[in-house]
Amino acid sequence: MDILHTCREMAEYDWEVAGAVRKTILTNGQFPGPKLQLKQGDYVEFVVTNHLPFDTAVHCHGIEQLDTPWSDGVPGLSQKPIQPGNQYIYRWKATQYGSYFYHAHSRSQIDDGLYGAIYIEPDHSVDRPFRGITKDANELSIIRQAEKHTQPIFLSDWSLLTSEQIWEAEEASGLDAFCVNALLINGKGSVQCLERDIIDEFTTPAMKHLLGNHNLTDMACMPPVPAMEGPFPNDPSAAPPGFYEDCKPYQGQTEIFNVDPASGYVSWDLMNSAGVSTITFSVDEHPMWVYASDGRYIEPMLVDAITLANGVRHSVLVKLDKPSSDYHIRAVNTGANQIINATAIMSYTTPPQVPGPSKPYIDITAGPTTPNTRYFDETKVIPFPVELPSMNVDRTYKLTIDRYNSSYRWILGNESFPLTLENQVPALYYPNAIPKGLTARTEFGEWVDLIFLSQPGQPPHPIHKHSNRYFVIGYSQGSFDYESVEEAMKHIPESFNFKNPQIRDTFPTPLSKKEPSWLAIRYHVVNPGAFLLHCHIQVHLAGGMALALLDGLDRWPTVPEEYKVVELE
Secondary structure, X not given: OOEEEEEEEEEEEEEEEOOEEEEEEEEOOEOOEEEEEEEOOOEEEEEEEEOOOOOEOEEEEOOOOOOOHHHOOOEOOOEOOEOOOOEEEEEEEOOOOEEEEEEEXXXXXXXXXXXXXXXXXXXXXXXXXXXXXXXXXXXXXXXXXXXXXXXXXXXXXXXXXXXXXXXXXXXXHOOXXXXXXXXXXXXXXOEOOOOHHHHHHHOOHHXXXXXXXXXXXXXXXXXXXXXXXXXXXXXXHHXXXXXXXOOOOEOOOOOEEEEOHHHOEEEEEEEEOOOOOOEEEEEOOOOEEEEEEOOXXXXXXXXXEXXXXXXXXXXXXXXXXXXXXXXXXXXEEOOOOEOOEEXXXXXXXOOOOOOOOOOXXXXXXXXXXXXXXXXXXXXXXXXXXXXXXXXXXXEEEXXXXXXXXXXXXXXXXXXXXXXXXXXXXXXXXXXXXXXXXXXXXXXXXXXXXXXXXXXXXXXXXXXXXXOOOEXXXXXXXXXXXXXXXXXXXXXXXXXXXXXXXXXXXXXXXXXXXXXXXXXXXXXXXXXXXEEEEEEOOHHHHHOOOEEEEEEXXXXXXXXXXXXXXXXXX
């Protein structure tokens, strides 16, 4: 086992992204930030130096931080924000293998470019699921080599407004910021302004239902109609250009992935680091084997397109067995909020032999271009290997998801989690620093059910839990009129999976249209500390859709002296 000492310097520059220049956070001079390559069992010293003109903090998304809660990177919970000119050393052990990423966890700075990949190579003793793809020993060896050299693909979105400008625009207008100016693939893309006839042609039935007598804007964005903003007062005239209309095109760079067909396969870790966009990924004429979700192996599934909610990672293998040519890679927003997409190129390294454009599996709304397009189906995912939660539960929390007195404020539970808590005494030092209405409290060793009750008119909300993963034990449309999962199982057993539940750190609630929906997850309290539970849509998190998990209060950790930056009176 190695000790890896790695430094990341965060600084703000006027930087061109998607063809336009704005303030952007670079990590070691890069966007996205440099990859952190590890081996399972490594000890990590992740040193963050803040050269920004404002406070920041960095969270390693999906890393369980077992016995190191002070390295989770959430201001107000596990640390004080890193002030300009200061440094913070995040120390942790790479206990789990797989794909993760680091990103800003102060306000919505991830939307300004502060993110980068983490890959933890599995220990040799970890069983791989690739026999579900082939039994051929030679091909298995090729696949193992592809996985060993796996590379990240960040799927994200980009606004010409900074995250602070978006927050200020929400406060001024009362509007929810649910549209962007571009989608990016590894930080590259363009601002495209679709022709009106294209926008009208591809306006989906779901969009038309929400629009009523209105049309999508020139950004192919939903206008601020009540179906999207709720029954709250707002002032669209206070929204700046580019917030949901006034499209201006900019030509940016296109990411090119050079692949060698002699290698047989290429492995990619797909990561959705977008602020608001749920993104569907596809490679023209190349099916994908999905072999891991949120950093953990699953039984491989062959698909043509895969949708990733915000914060989700899926690892895929692509077989390089087509004629030598260039093939489009497509990233498409799937929500009813906007028609927007980006493309990259997968280029075989030998000279092209097949002229003309490649044939897509999906269109600009992520709809199928052929009747045979195979989409990744979350309901058919089987973990590899299967693990099961306890059937005995010690605590249940029912958490309402809804707007909070305005279009851009939210609750997860009963109250809205304010941004001002980032500057308070961290709860890890003083658990009572956070009001009880913004917390869920547990004791060590307990099994806990969290049931998310999404009210009518809600989009899917990708629920991310810091610290250890959870089991996705059930979800459905309709009301959850029960006090516990045990009671619900007696009436709607078909809505639950205790045979082979998914094991995730981020998973979306079901779409709620005219009726509510619910999601039930179960986790084991094995890591005492203060950890955040939240929606990974950034404007929802900034708007208050978060809850502090105060886990293992009976075995509360002692913070090392070097991290005791706050002395309580």
